[in-house]
Amino acid sequence: MSQQFQAPPGTFDVLPPDSARYTELVARFAGHASRAGFGLIVQPMFEDVGVFQRLGGSTDIVRKEMYDFEDKGGRRIALRPEGTAPVARAYVQHRPSVPWKVWYLTPKFRYERPQAGRFKQHHEVGAEALGTDDADLDVELIALAWFFYADLGLSRVRLLLNSLGDGTCRPAYRAALQAFLEARRDQLCDEHKDRIADNPLRVLDCKRPACQEATKDAPRQLDHLCEPCAAHFARVTSGLDALGIPHTVETRLVRGMDYYTRTTFEFAAEALESAQNAVGGGGRYDGLVEQLGGPATPGIGFGLGIERILLACDAEGVFAVPESRTDVFIVDTTGQAATRLAHRLRQAGVRCDRAFDGRSMKAQMKAADRAGARLALIIGDDEAAAGTVSVRGLQGLRGEGGQETVAMDDVVDYVRGLLT
RNA sequence: GUGGCCGUAGCUCAGUCGGUUAGAGCGCCAGGUUGUGGCCCUGGAGGUCGGGGGUUCGAGUCCCCUCGGUCACCCCA
Incomplete structure (x- = not known):
C-alpha cells in the first residue's frame, strides 16, 4: 500500500x-x-x-x-x-x-x-x-x-x-518605562516579568488583564x-x-x-x-x-x-470573484478538428477549451455547459464533410439555444464578433 | 510549546443498546435521446470507517496510543 x-x-x-x-x-x-x-x-x-x-x-x-x-x-x-x-x-x-x-x-x-x-x-x-x-x-x-x-x-x-x-x-523613554515596570514587577504575568530588561515595550502589548491593569498608567512613548x-x-x-x-x-x-x-x-x-x-x-x-x-x-x-x-x-460578504473559465468550448466528435481550431482561437485571443478522450457529443455538450462556455462550436461528421462548424449559443449569450452554420475558415472571426 | 473539541465515499453528513452484505444527498461516469448542455428518470463507479494496538463470540460504535484537522493561549498577517 x-x-x-x-x-x-x-x-x-x-x-x-x-x-x-x-x-x-x-x-x-x-x-x-x-x-x-x-x-x-x-x-x-x-x-x-x-x-x-x-x-x-x-x-x-x-x-x-x-x-x-x-x-x-x-x-x-x-x-x-x-x-x-x-x-x-x-x-x-x-x-x-x-x-x-x-x-x-x-x-x-x-x-x-x-x-x-x-x-x-x-x-x-x-x-x-x-x-x-x-x-x-x-x-x-x-x-x-x-x-x-x-x-x-x-x-x-x-x-x-x-x-x-x-x-x-526612545532610550530615555525606555528607561522610564523600565523603572515603572520594575516597580510593579509583582503584578505582571510571569512571561513578561522576564521581558522588562530586553523588551519593555512588549509588556505594554500583553493582553492579560493583570498586565493590562498594572500598566494602565505606564508612561506613553507618545508623551515622550x-x-x-x-x-x-x-x-x-x-x-x-x-x-x-x-x-x-x-x-x-x-x-x-x-x-x-x-x-x-x-x-x-x-x-x-x-x-x-x-x-x-x-x-x-x-x-x-x-x-x-x-x-x-x-x-x-x-x-x-x-x-x-x-x-x-x-x-x-464582499470581493466575491466569479470564476471565469472559458468563453468557447469545442465539441468535436470527429477527433480531427479540435486541436487545430482551439489553436487558431487561442492565437486570436479567444479563451477556449475542449474535451478529450473522444467522448460522446452529449458528454462533450455537458462539459461545455459545466465549463461555463458562452458558445459551443460543434463539429460532427456532417460539418466535417461540409467544411463548416455549428455555432450554438449557451448560457448568458444572446440567442441562447440558437444555432448557426458557419464555414470553418470564417469561424474564428465570427466567434470574435459574437463575443465582443 | 500548552490545552479543548473533532476524524465514516471527492464534498456535506447519517449510522439506534456493540450485532451479520456501512447508507443518503451533492459531485463524477454511462444510459434514457445512435448529432446537442441545463431539468427529470434509471443504473454504475467510488470506503482497509485516519493509522496501530486492546476489550469482546462480535468494534464505525468501548479503551489506550499515534497521526491529522480545528479552535483557544502565546504571537502575529
Whole structure:
C-alpha cells in the first residue's frame, strides 16, 4: 500500500476556482502600487539567517518562530519570516537611487501552531520605500494600503496608529518605562516579568488583564517624543486627515519587530471574530539599513496578509470573484478538428477549451455547459464533410439555444464578433 | 510549546443498546435521446470507517496510543 501525502501542517493548497481571488487580489494591489510609483521586487524565499537575527533578537518571530536550517553547504538559512529585512538587504546590496519604492508578493514562513487565520506559510502583498523620512511618504504608504482595502469592498477596517520615537527620544523613554515596570514587577504575568530588561515595550502589548491593569498608567512613548519625532507624527496625522483616512491613536501598539521607529500602524478587521484580526501592519524603520551594513537610510513599509484579508472579505460578504473559465468550448466528435481550431482561437485571443478522450457529443455538450462556455462550436461528421462548424449559443449569450452554420475558415472571426 | 473539541465515499453528513452484505444527498461516469448542455428518470463507479494496538463470540460504535484537522493561549498577517 502506497503512502498518501498531504500538505504539511499549517499549509494549504489553493485550487481553482478559489485561486481566482488570489490572482484578482494581487492584480488589484499591483495596480494601486504601480499607480503610486512602486515597482515589483522579486526576491529569494530564504536568506542568510543573520539578515533576520541581527535585527529582531528579542522578538518571538526571530527567537522561536523562524524556519531555519543548515543547507548542504553548511550555510545557516532561514525561510523568510517577514518581508522588510530582505528588502533592506537588497537595498544595501544594490544601492539603488532613492527614493526607492518597491512592492512584493511573497510567502512568509513562521513555525507556530496553526489556528484560525494563522498558518505556517501564509502570503502577503507589501510595499517598502527607502531613502527619505518625509512624513508625506508615511501618509502615502498608509493610503496605499487603506484604499486597497476599500477597493476590495472592505469597510470595517480600523487603522491603529502610534509613534515609537527614534534614537534620540526612545532610550530615555525606555528607561522610564523600565523603572515603572520594575516597580510593579509583582503584578505582571510571569512571561513578561522576564521581558522588562530586553523588551519593555512588549509588556505594554500583553493582553492579560493583570498586565493590562498594572500598566494602565505606564508612561506613553507618545508623551515622550523629542521635538522632531513629535512634529513628524503630527504631520502624519494631519496628512491622513487631509485624505479622509480615519485613524485611532493606539499608544500601546508595539508590533512584532524591533527595528521599528517613529510611525507604526496596524489594520484591524473588525468583521473578524477570531483573535487573529490584524489584516496588515507596518511602520518606519529608520535604523534598519544601517544595522544591515548600509549607509544610514530611512525607510517605511507594510505587509498585508492575503489569507486574512480574504477571511475579512468573507465576513463582510464582499470581493466575491466569479470564476471565469472559458468563453468557447469545442465539441468535436470527429477527433480531427479540435486541436487545430482551439489553436487558431487561442492565437486570436479567444479563451477556449475542449474535451478529450473522444467522448460522446452529449458528454462533450455537458462539459461545455459545466465549463461555463458562452458558445459551443460543434463539429460532427456532417460539418466535417461540409467544411463548416455549428455555432450554438449557451448560457448568458444572446440567442441562447440558437444555432448557426458557419464555414470553418470564417469561424474564428465570427466567434470574435459574437463575443465582443 | 500548552490545552479543548473533532476524524465514516471527492464534498456535506447519517449510522439506534456493540450485532451479520456501512447508507443518503451533492459531485463524477454511462444510459434514457445512435448529432446537442441545463431539468427529470434509471443504473454504475467510488470506503482497509485516519493509522496501530486492546476489550469482546462480535468494534464505525468501548479503551489506550499515534497521526491529522480545528479552535483557544502565546504571537502575529
